[in-house]
Each structure stands twice: as structure tokens, then as C-alpha cells.
Amino acid sequence: MHDTATFLSELSKDSPAKYAVLMYDAFGKLGSNVEAGNVNWPGSLHECLSVAAPHFNGQYCQVFLKQEDIGYFVGICVPDSCMEDDVETLVLDDMLEWRGGSLIPLVPSVFLSEPSVSVIWTQCRGPHNPPIQPFTVICLCVCCVMVLLPLVASLYVALVKWRGRREVSPSPNTPLTSDPGLYGSLVSNGGSPATDQPDSASVEEAASNTDGKTGKECSTKSCLLSCLQSLSLQGASSSVCGGVLGSSSGSCSRAGASSSSSILSYPSLNGIRILSLLWIISGHSVQLTSWTNLDNAKQWRADVERDPFYVFAFSGPVYLAVDTFMLLGGLLSAKSLLALIQRSDDKLNPELVAHFLFKRFKRVQPLHLFVVCLAVGLYSVVPQGAFWIIADDQLHDCQRYWWSNLLLVNNLLTTTNICAPWTWYLSIDFQFYITTPILISIYRWNQKVLVGVSGILFVFSCLSGAFLTAILHLPVHQPTTLLYKSYFQYYYNKPYTRYGPYLVGILAGIYMASKSGHFVKHQWQAAVGWLCSLSVMAALVGLAYYLREVPPGPSLPHALYQGVHRTLWALAVSWIILACEEGYGGFVGRFLSMRGWVPLSNISFACYLIHPVLIILYNGKQETTIHYTDLNFFYLFLGHTAFTVCLGYVLTALIEKPFLFLKRSHAKSS
Numbered sequence: 001m002h003d004t005a006t007f008l009s010e011l012s013k014d015s016p017a018k019y020a021v022l023m024y025d026a027f028g029k030l031g032s033n034v035e036a037g038n039v040n041w042p043g044s045l046h047e048c049l050s051v052a053a054p055h056f057n058g059q060y061c062q063v064f065l066k067q068e069d070i071g072y073f074v075g076i077c078v079p080d081s082c083m084e085d086d087v088e089t090l091v092l093d094d095m096l097e098w099r100g101g102s103l104i105p106l107v108p109s110v111f112l113s114e115p116s117v118s119v120i121w122t123q124c125r126g127p128h129n130p131p132i133q134p135f136t137v138i139c140l141c142v143c144c145v146m147v148l149l150p151l152v153a154s155l156y157v158a159l160v161k162w163r164g165r166r167e168v169s170p171s172p173n174t175p176l177t178s179d180p181g182l183y184g185s186l187v188s189n190g191g192s193p194a195t196d197q198p199d200s201a202s203v204e205e206a207a208s209n210t211d212g213k214t215g216k217e218c219s220t221k222s223c224l225l226s227c228l229q230s231l232s233l234q235g236a237s238s239s240v241c242g243g244v245l246g247s248s249s250g251s252c253s254r255a256g257a258s259s260s261s262s263i264l265s266y267p268s269l270n271g272i273r274i275l276s277l278l279w280i281i282s283g284h285s286v287q288l289t290s291w292t293n294l295d296n297a298k299q300w301r302a303d304v305e306r307d308p309f310y311v312f313a314f315s316g317p318v319y320l321a322v323d324t325f326m327l328l329g330g331l332l333s334a335k336s337l338l339a340l341i342q343r344s345d346d347k348l349n350p351e352l353v354a355h356f357l358f359k360r361f362k363r364v365q366p367l368h369l370f371v372v373c374l375a376v377g378l379y380s381v382v383p384q385g386a387f388w389i390i391a392d393d394q395l396h397d398c399q400r401y402w403w404s405n406l407l408l409v410n411n412l413l414t415t416t417n418i419c420a421p422w423t424w425y426l427s428i429d430f431q432f433y434i435t436t437p438i439l440i441s442i443y444r445w446n447q448k449v450l451v452g453v454s455g456i457l458f459v460f461s462c463l464s465g466a467f468l469t470a471i472l473h474l475p476v477h478q479p480t481t482l483l484y485k486s487y488f489q490y491y492y493n494k495p496y497t498r499y500g501p502y503l504v505g506i507l508a509g510i511y512m513a514s515k516s517g518h519f520v521k522h523q524w525q526a527a528v529g530w531l532c533s534l535s536v537m538a539a540l541v542g543l544a545y546y547l548r549e550v551p552p553g554p555s556l557p558h559a560l561y562q563g564v565h566r567t568l569w570a571l572a573v574s575w576i577i578l579a580c581e582e583g584y585g586g587f588v589g590r591f592l593s594m595r596g597w598v599p600l601s602n603i604s605f606a607c608y609l610i611h612p613v614l615i616i617l618y619n620g621k622q623e624t625t626i627h628y629t630d631l632n633f634f635y636l637f638l639g640h641t642a643f644t645v646c647l648g649y650v651l652t653a654l655i656e657k658p659f660l661f662l663k664r665s666h667a668k669s670s
Contacts, residue, residue, distance in 0.1 A: 043075030236657030271592030330505020466563030500567030
């Protein structure tokens with residue numbers, strides 16, 4: 001109280017001290033555009049923390065207030081001797097008054113019929129982040145170990161190759177092709193070359209098929225060398241460009257085919273995957289910013305709710321791109337399992353199913369857990385900004401519920417308890433992945449039974465979404481869903497409402513892997529298919545705007561749309577894939593099948609995982625609100641995308657590919 005009185009007394013002087021001017025200047029001020037949503041007044045965190053008074057320093061605090069139904073925060077600068085409870089006392093008792101008025105701006109009564117105010121909570125930030133918790137230390141150690149292993153392995157591989165070149169140097173008269181182990185190869189103990197790239201087999205083939213040399217018992221040294229070679233960056237980094245240069249690109253294209261053979265079997269999937277990823281990045285760029293950072297949030301909502309142009313940012317059914325991913329996941333899981341069965345003498349037994357599921361678990365988890373640990377570390381050590389609220393929430397949730405990410409069940413928790421909430425997709429994808437062997441076994445037993453079971457599952461998934469929408473009065477239109485916690489709590493990320501697109505993918509994968517001829521026989525059939533597909537997609541987008549108002553009671557149109565729109569979207573996209581693969585894609589097929597999509601497709605998993613971390617860090621570090629305009633956010637989207645692609649390549653080459661290749665090396669050596 002003494003320090004606060006000293007500040008206010010100094011501020012009242014005709015020529016106040018510099019520190020008092022800085023503290024006053026750091027307070028949030030009432031700005032224009034309140035009617036459009038400019039009610040968060042963050043002040044200046046940096047200016048407040050630079051205050052150095054004779055007996056105290058500046059401390060930046062955010063006071064979260066509520067007037068009628070408007071919740072907002074105001075940034076204030078108080079002496080660092082104040083605790084958070086003290087700050088609430090100063091606010092509630094009107095002790096921060098200067099020249100007859102409060103230093104804390106409130107929403108003027110001209111905007112409210114009842115301008116009474118209440119304090120929700122207060123949060124203060126000093127010049128340093130809070131002490132690092134043991135959980136954060138563990139996460140940082142995990143990140144360091146996972147990064148150091150490939151780096152050390154790469155250094156060792158490079159050293160062995162360098163020594164090999166020095167020991168076996170060709171004379172001027174020796175042809176360069178006289179020994180295949182001289183250049184770009186490592187020589188194993190047995191004298192046969194071990195190439196510095198993975199072979200061209202698929203992941204499943206590498207795990208199940210071995211040649212005579214690798215099938216024999218190997219020495220400890222050769223096994224260690226093989227593991228280090230698999231962990232090295234030499235093979236991982238070049239595999240990212242797989243397929244883009246064509247068959248003449250040598251090991252680069254072969255390695256890439258190894259890592260994404262399923263995708264390359266259907267080249268149109270590369271373009272579909274990347275376009276869907278860009279759609280998701282665009283949506284997240286706006287969604288995560290609109291929560292706290294916009295100074296014209298109400299105006300933004302009014303614009304995007306009625307204009308279909310914003311469907312590529314955050315409007316209408318923007319996250320149908322996620323259902324496209326689910327369709328691709330189901331299609332590729334069915335294709336992968338059928339190929340694995342074929343290589344196993346056409347047998348589907350419990351051991352093969354266990355291998356199929358465990359392989360998927362190991363495929364997803366290294367990079368997934370690395371990104372979670374990286375996010376925890378960054379949110380703990382990066383200097384906090386004025387909009388650090390989301391990062392703080394993520395840090396606390398990960399400290400309590402990290403185990404749900406490890407077990408891939410975080411989508412089953414409440415939305416306020418999810419660590420890295422965008423990873424719910426990995427959990428639901430794995431849960432759906434478990435159903436693939438069941439449906440494949442039914443297909444091999446009796447195809448008519450598969451049709452019946454699939455019909456029951458479709459009906460159950462559609463009815464679940466429709467029933468919840470009717471009972472809970474859920475919206476079907478973005479961004480209205482942001483206002484309804486029950487939408488995410490009970491509907492959005494739950495397996496019983498989202499299985500339809502994945503089931504479409506499984507059935508499409510079974511058909512495309514087993515069909516003997518073309519589904520489309522004539523040009524007119526292709527034309528009808530394209531017309532139906534594009535019409536369904538346009539209708540799903542348009543109907544979302546028609547149904548954007550949330551009814552006060554149960555609504556049959558809303559329930560029906562919510563129940564079937566994701567499955568219908570998946571059916572429309574599956575037609576595009578089928579038409580492209582059968583030569584009826586036209587310019588769409590050529591565009592989606594361009595080789596330029598291949599390297600981006602190879603890093604798409606890492607891009608999906610890392611881009612929300614970048615967006616949250618960028619938004620959290622802001623000291624002022626952001627004004628939404630189409631041009632501003634187009635540039636913001638380009639920046640997030642460019643940085644995401646760069647980090648996606650690094651994470652793919654440093655974490656995802658090495659640990660994926662390590663699995664192959666272990667399978668060969670065992």
C-alpha cells in the first residue's frame with residue numbers, strides 16, 4: 001500500500017518522475033472500436049517491466065473483469081511488492097484513482113445498460129518466468145535425447161564413410177564402378193556394402209522380409225552400425241524429397257518411396273493431403289487468434305458468419321478438412337493391412353494384427369511426444385507476453401494429463417483437460433485404426449456381412465451426431481461453435497460421432513485394393529460422378545450458412561445436417577480419388593498428382609503437429625491486440641505456413657524419419 005501510494009503521489013506532481021510516467025503509460029487505455037469488440041486493453045508489458053523506482057520495480061498484471069455479459073481484461077502496472085490478492089483489493093476498493101478517476105478503464109455505460117463490474121481473477125507477471133517445474137525439466141531432457149541421438153549417429157556415419165574413403169582410395173587407372181562400396185556406402189564387417197539409404201521396400205516389407213544376409217545372426221558391432229546408420233540424418237533428410245525428381249533421382253526417390261509408398265500408390269492423395277493441411281493451418285491461424293487477440297472480434301464474427309468466402313479461413317464447415325484426413329487414414333490403413341496379409345501367405349492371425357497395430361503406435365508416437373515435450377519446454381522458458389493465456393492453459397493441462405497423449409486417449413477427456421488439444425486427431429485416428437483388422441476379417445469371411453455391419457456403423461455414427469445436436473441444441477456453423485462448450489465436449493472429437501468418414505475410407509481402400517477393372521466404364525458416367533460429387537460438396541458448404549442460426553429447441557434440419565454432412569463429404573472426396581486413379585480426373589487429377597506435392601506430403605505429419613505451437617507462441621508474445629483484415633491474416637497465414645514447412649522438414653528429418661528407419665533396421669537385424 002505504501003509503494004502504491006508513493007506511485008500515485010508521484011504521478012500527481014506537476015513534473016512526475018520518469019518511473020511514474022512509465023507506469024502510467026503502461027496501463028491499458030480505453031480505445032476506439034469498442035462496438036466491434038475492442039474491449040481487451042493489454043497496456044504495455046515491456047514498458048511496465050522496465051520500471052525501476054527507488055524502492056520497487058514495475059510488475060505487469062492482468063485484471064479479468066466482467067460487465068453484464070462482456071468479459072475482458074485490462075493490463076495494469078503496479079509495484080512488484082503487490083501480490084495478486086493485493087491487486088484485486090486495489091481494484092475492488094477503487095484505490096487506483098488519479099485526479100478523480102480510476103486508472104483502470106471500464107466499458108463505458110453508453111455501451112451497457114447496467115455497467116456494474118466484478119473481478120473474475122487476476123494474474124501478474126514479473127520480469128522472469130515462474131520457476132521451471134520438474135515436469136518441464138523431464139520434457140526438455142526428452143527433447144534433448146531425441147535430438148542428440150540422430151545427430152551423434154549422423155556424425156558417426158559421416159566419420160565411418162570418411163575413413164572408408166581414405167582406406168580404399170582408387171588409383172587413377174581404377175574404374176569408379178569397380179567397387180560399389182567405395183562411394184556413398186558403409187562397409188560392414190562382412191565386407192558387403194550397407195547403403196546409406198533405406199531400401200525401396202515399404203515399411204511393412206522392411207519389417208517382414210529380409211534377405212539371406214540380414215536374416216543371419218549378425219555381430220553386435222554390425223547391428224550397432226546398422227542402428228546408427230538408420231538413425232542418421234544422411235538417409236532421413238534425403239527421403240523427404242522422395243518421388244519429386246522421378247526414377248532418375250536415385251536413392252532420394254527410392255527412400256521417399258519407402259517412407260510413403262502407400263501415398264505414392266495413389267498419387268492424387270498427395271495433393272488432397274496438402275490442400276487439407278493448408279485449410280487447417282488457415283483455420284487455426286484465425287481461430288486461435290480470435291479467442292483473445294482481436295480488437296474487432298464482433299465485427300470479424302459478423303463478417304465470416306454470412307460470407308462463404310471465409311470458408312477457407314474460419315467460416316461455415318471449415319474443418320471438413322479433418323474429415324478428409326480421416327478418409328485418407330481409413331483408405332491407407334485398409335490398403336496397408338491387405339498388403340501385409342498378402343505377404344503373410346494370405347493369413348490374418350492375432351500376431352499379424354498385433355504387429356499391424358504396434359507398428360502404427362510406433363509410427364505416430366515419437367514425433368507426437370516430442371512435439372508435446374517441445375511445446376511444454378517452449379511455454380515454460382520463452383519470455384511470456386501479454387496474451388500468454390492459451391500457452392499457460394496448455395502448460396497446466398500437459399502437466400496433469402500428459403499420460404492421455406501417451407496412451408492416445410486424450411480425445412476422450414473433457415476439452416478443458418486436453419494436453420496439446422490439436423493432437424486429439426492422432427488419438428481418434430488410432431482408435432479407428434484398431435477397427436480396420438476387424439472389418440477386414442469380416443470382409444474376408446463374408447462380404448455381405450461386411451455390408452450389413454458397415455450399414456449399422458454408418459447409422460449409429462449419423463444418429464449419434466444428430467441426437468446430440470437435437471438434445472444439446474448444438475450449432476453446425478463456425479464460428480458459432482466457439483461459444484458452445486458442449487459442442488467440443490460431447491460431439492466434435494468423439495469417436496461415436498466421427499467414424500463415418502473413416503469407415504468410408506476403409507471401404508474405399510478395400511474396393512480399390514481388390515477391384516479387377518475400372519469402376520467407371522464410360523465418359524458420361526465420369527461426368528455424372530463429378531457433377532454429383534461437386535454438387536454435394538457445394539451443398540454441404542451452402543447449407544451450413546442456411547442453418548447458421550442456433551435454434552432454441554430441437555431442430556430436425558440441424559440434426560440431420562450434423563449427422564450426415566461429414567460422411568457425405570468423405571463420399572464426395574472418395575469419388576475424386578477414384579476418378580483420378582482411373583484416369584477420369586482431368587486437370588484436377590493432374591493437379592493433385594503433381595510430383596511437387598510429394599516432399600510436402602512427406603513432412604505433412606510434422607507440419608500438422610508443429611503449426612499450432614507456432615501460432616500460440618506468436619499470439620502469446622503479442623503486446624497489443626491484432627486488427628483483423630483479410631490482407632493482414634493472409635500475410636499471417638503465409639508466415640505461419642512458411643515457418644511450419646521449414647520446421648516440418650527439420651522435425652521430419654531429425655525425429656520422424658530416423659526413428660521410423662530405426663524400426664526397419666531392427667527388423668532386419670533381428
